[in-house]
Amino acid sequence: HDENGEVHYRYPKIRLTGVETVEGVTTEILDPNKEDSGITVEIFNSSGEKVDGTEGNDLGTKMVVTFEKGATEGVVIKKDALDSRNNLTIINPLRVPADTTEDGDESDPYQFQFIQPAEDKIPKIRTVTPSTVTVSGEKGVKIEGQGFSEKFNLYINGVKNNTAKRNGTGTEIIFDAPATNQEGYVQIIVQNDDGALAIYDDFLYVKTYTDPKITDFNPKKGTYNTLVTLKGQNLLPPNPLVADIESGIGLLQLIGTRVFIGGKDINTYTDQGLQPYKAPSTQPLIDTEEGNIVRLSEDAHSIILQAGEKATNNVAYYKVYFDTYTGKTMLTDGNREVYEIIAEGTQLYGLKGGDKFAIIVGQESIKIEEKTLKFMTPYAKEDFKNQAGEKDGDRITGNRVKVVNHHELTFTVPSLAREGYYDVAIVNPDTKKDERRGNQGFYYSFQPQNLPEISRIEPTEGSVDGGYDVYIYGKNFVSGGTVEQKSTVTIGGVTVPPEDVEVSYDKTYIRFKVPKYPGDLATETEMDRKYVPIVVTNPDGGSAHIDGFAYIIPISNPEIFKLVLEGGSAAGGRTVRVEGQDFRYFEPFRDTNNNGIWDVGEPFTDKNGNGIWDNLLDEGHFERLQKTAGGWDKNILPILPKVYFGNQLATVTDFGPGLLVVETPKGIKGPAQVYVVNNDYGVSNKVPYTYET
Known part of the structure; x- marks a missing residue:
């Protein structure tokens, strides 16, 4: 402390022989205590804890010296110092009043050598994977580069690492990162036996606080740009509450949960942070x-x-x-x-x-x-x-991951080097991860020949209960004799059972039965719907996707009381009266002011595409629609509830409050389940109907 009570820190000076200024003046003392020296010193005790200079905590066994860029500008190595022995000594400070210039004891000299290796002898580090690890350490960290000699040493912040092993071509080193007490960036040095070295400054230690888990992901096979939905736990969207993006995990927090395929981050980033x-x-x-x-x-x-x-x-x-x-x-x-x-x-x-x-x-x-x-x-x-x-x-172009919420994310597959299985991992900003390895990972199809295309889907929304058909229109779909020879459909991360997928003969559309939403949408959102992607994957891995299908929580709850005419010919064409309640005859709308009626400006689903909200029980609406081009089939039928006899759609010929009159479709002799689906995809109970010969 000085006379004003302010704390001053003094660090050891470094005496280094064999260096001089560009003007030829010998300069041996590197002093981190000088203002704007550009030299930072950290001292640690034998337990790896930082020494802060207070009484009882002022002696250490390791000193890490960091030179900022430009700190040694103007200082060069003497020509006669190359390839010869030079001395390094440490000069401790004295704990005396702040204005003293006195030094304490100086260490015995440590001899070292400056070298100037040929350019083709200098090793190079290209990547370190992972480049961020927890303070508890990480096994199997991979360094990729070139020029690593058979005999080499690996140093982490100046400490030799004895776990490092090199491959036979000198392009890869695997090592175990040790545990540490300190968060922050450390320096990795690979030094060949001739003294030439490569430096990597972006290896980061962080403390952990999350526990991400993969529950499932689909599709599990595809190619470049296949869209995959991953379900899990403790996934993290970008978090803007960051004080510093230059050190620690600040920048990673702005990114959120990352996806690694084959051990590599599928995103690509700018060279300079934000x-x-x-x-x-x-x-x-x-x-x-x-x-x-x-x-x-x-x-x-x-x-x-x-x-x-x-x-x-x-x-x-x-x-x-x-x-x-x-x-x-x-x-x-x-x-x-x-x-x-x-x-x-x-x-x-x-x-x-x-x-x-x-x-x-x-x-x-x-x-x-x-x-x-x-x-x-x-x-x-x-x-x-x-x-x-x-x-x-x-x-x-660099972001291939979108975190939807803490339980779901989507990612698009990058271009990969070979055909086969790749490990899939999710990694949170604190480096905690979960992984699916080997044949539990993603199968990448290299250069598939049959790439499907999707132009549209109909309908674009449906009930969370599932059980109804959706058509996917496009081209290059595949229909084969076995499950393995047919296009597969994934909706919202759920793979549709093969028996519920039907590909047209001309390969231009797919009809599939929508599975029940895998969860409780009412507890997941305050909205009445959730949009999910649909992915088609061909047997050779070619894929296409389309966004915009909505699982919705229907407002209506239709119920069938009875059918009038309890039997009918399997040839179809019989008239059946379906009696019940809550059959909907107006276009679905979002009641934003909760007054129970549609008001001008409130969004609605335009089932007949005329740009006007229609209510078929309003005589004026009904007459206008009847007289408009297309009449019943184009303007009225799209609004009416659909009536199914088994999987076959009946033709509605008349309607009224609590009543639908239909003409039965063709069927097979025996019982069929009849149910009603409203235009907001509310589904009724099922009642039996018997087809007779």
Whole structure:
């Protein structure tokens, strides 16, 4: 302490012979105590704990010296010092008043040698996998590079590692990273027996706090760009509540859970942490749609919003995302700053604490209150070209993972080097991971010849109860004699049983029976629906996917009381009256003000495609639709409930409150189960009907 009570730290000086200034002046003392020396010293005791200089904790057994870039600028090695012995000594400080210039004892000299290896003799480190490990250590860390000699030494922060083993070609080293008490970056050095060395500065130790688990993933076979849905536990979306992205796991927290295939991160990143992002003028990061809907761009989940400047050390980060539980679009710093983003016409607002703030969206930032939030990304990107071929912003190419929530993520498969099984791992920012190995992993098909294409699906939504048919239209689907020779369908991460998949003879459409939603949607979200992808995978691994199918929780609950005409010919064509309750004759709508009726401006599902909300029990609506081109088949039938006899759809010929009159489809002699599916996909009970010869 000085006379004012301020604490001053003094570190050992380093005496190094064999160096001089560029002017030829010998300079042996490297002093970390000088202001702006660019030299950082850390001292550790024999237990690996940091020595802080306080009384009783001021002696150590290991010293780590870090030179900032440029710290030794102007200092060169003497020519006569090359390939000869030089001395290194440590000069301890004295615990005396702050203004002293006195030094303490100096150590005995340690002799070392400067060398200047030929360029082709210098080893090189290309990658270290994993590059982030827990403080408890990690077995089997892989260094890839070139020029590693048969006899070499591996050092981690100056400590020799005795577990390292080299492959026969000198391109790979496997070692066990030891446990440590300290978080942070350490330096890896690979030194050949001739003294030439390679350095890697980005090996990171972190403390752990999560426990991610893989429950399942599908499809388990595919090729480049196959979309895979992974279900699990403790998955982490990007967390903007980060103080420092330069050290520790700050940048990894902005990324969230990562996916590794074959031991490699499937994402690609910028070379320098966060980099500016510019949205294409035609694809705003946040936009509005008709019906006061907020829409996020495809790149939005890859963007971090930055308030302030790093140069002033006054930086905060935000993210914008769609909350799958509440169904709201949110902007947050991960802490107290939380806005719900709403649309009123074409204007966006942020709601916070009962107040409403206008949001101005630009190509490079958004403005809200007094804040300007700049668009940044950790992911690789490329130029976005407009229709004229001119650069118009950026397009994210490096992010292949989207964390939907803590239990689900999707990823697209990168290009891999060979055919076969690859290990699949999820890795959280604290490096905790779970993995599926060997034939429990993902089977990659190399250069499949039969790539399917999907143009559309019908219908685009259905009940969580499943059991109804969806058609996938496109081309290059495969229909074979066995399960292994037929296209498979995956919906929301669930593989449809082969017996429920039917491929058309001309291979242009697939009809499949939708499985029940695998969970309780009512507890997973406050919305009435959840959108899931549909993936088609051909036997050779070629795949295609389409987004936009919605599992919905139907509002209606139709019930059949009885059928009038209890039997009928297997040839079909008999008239049956289906009597019951809650058969729906109006187009489904979202009752945003909860008044029980449709109001102008409320979103609805336009079943007949005429752009108007229709209620068939309103005589004016019904007559208008009858007289409009297409009449009953085009304008009315799409709104009416569907009646099934087994798997066959009956033809509705008339309707009324609690009544559907249908013409039976062809069937097979014997019993068939009859049920009603409303246009919001509410499904009724089943009642028996008997086909007779």
